Amino acid sequence: MSRGGSRSRFLRSFLTSPRQVGAVLPTSRRTVRDTLAMAPVESARRVVEIGAGTGVYTREILARIGPEARVLAFEIDPALARALDAEIADPRLSVINDSAAEVAKHLNGATADVIVSAVPFTSLPPGLGRKILEASRAVLAPGGAMLVLQYSPFVEIQLKRTFGSVQRRISPLNVPPAFLYACRIDSNGAAGAR
Numbered sequence: 001m002s003r004g005g006s007r008s009r010f011l012r013s014f015l016t017s018p019r020q021v022g023a024v025l026p027t028s029r030r031t032v033r034d035t036l037a038m039a040p041v042e043s044a045r046r047v048v049e050i051g052a053g054t055g056v057y058t059r060e061i062l063a064r065i066g067p068e069a070r071v072l073a074f075e076i077d078p079a080l081a082r083a084l085d086a087e088i089a090d091p092r093l094s095v096i097n098d099s100a101a102e103v104a105k106h107l108n109g110a111t112a113d114v115i116v117s118a119v120p121f122t123s124l125p126p127g128l129g130r131k132i133l134e135a136s137r138a139v140l141a142p143g144g145a146m147l148v149l150q151y152s153p154f155v156e157i158q159l160k161r162t163f164g165s166v167q168r169r170i171s172p173l174n175v176p177p178a179f180l181y182a183c184r185i186d187s188n189g190a191a192g193a194r
């Protein structure tokens with residue numbers, strides 16, 4: 001699928017469910033790279049992606065991980081999930097058309113070394129963002145990191161409450177400019193989202 005084709009698919013999804021998608025364009029390549037530079041994705045054995053959309057993060061994650069690593073990509077929009085599954089023929093990838101709040105069910109007791117999220121926490125239905133953060137924290141491997149892309153800093157306080165350790169950077173070459181977070185569980189700090 002051409003870049004134009006995947007952009008119009010993304011825009012259709014936004015027009016149908018603007019609060020669920022939260023952006024009119026997929027994330028820029030530069031911002032995807034800025035995000036993934038915040039954790040050692042190359043050495044991850046299992047990566048969970050939340051809100052895969054047209055796969056801009058998915059492709060870059062697959063390009064970085066090793067041959068034995070796995071990516072579970074969650075996408076709640078059935079049309080986007082179907083297209084992603086059809087477009088990327090890589091045995092390391094499983095596209096899951098379910099809410100990221102159900103991540104534990106799909107991991108069957110396993111953990112994720114890196115979680116990459118682009119879901120728009122501030123516009124999701126009440127309580128869902130918190131559920132996704134708690135579910136993500138619960139499956140994060142010791143020493144692992146959750147990378148979060150947002151278009152505002154409003155979720156930062158909830159990230160700090162959930163994980164304890166939160167590093168932030170801004171990626172200006174995106175429409176709109178993005179706030180990027182790397183969250184790690186600080187055993188002296190967070191005890192789950194409140």
Ligand SMILES: C[S@@+](CC[C@H](N)C(=O)[O-])C[C@H]1O[C@@H](n2cnc3c(N)ncnc32)[C@H](O)[C@@H]1O
Pocket residue numbers: 013020021022023025026027050051052053054055056057074075076077080098099100101118119120
């Ligand atoms: C801002 S878009 C990001 C898409 C893509 N990762 C990118 O960076 O271009 C957010 C995506 O999250 C998906 N999404 C929203 N809520 C979700 C949920 N609870 N579980 C899984 N995906 C979700 C939306 O359908 C949308 O594709």
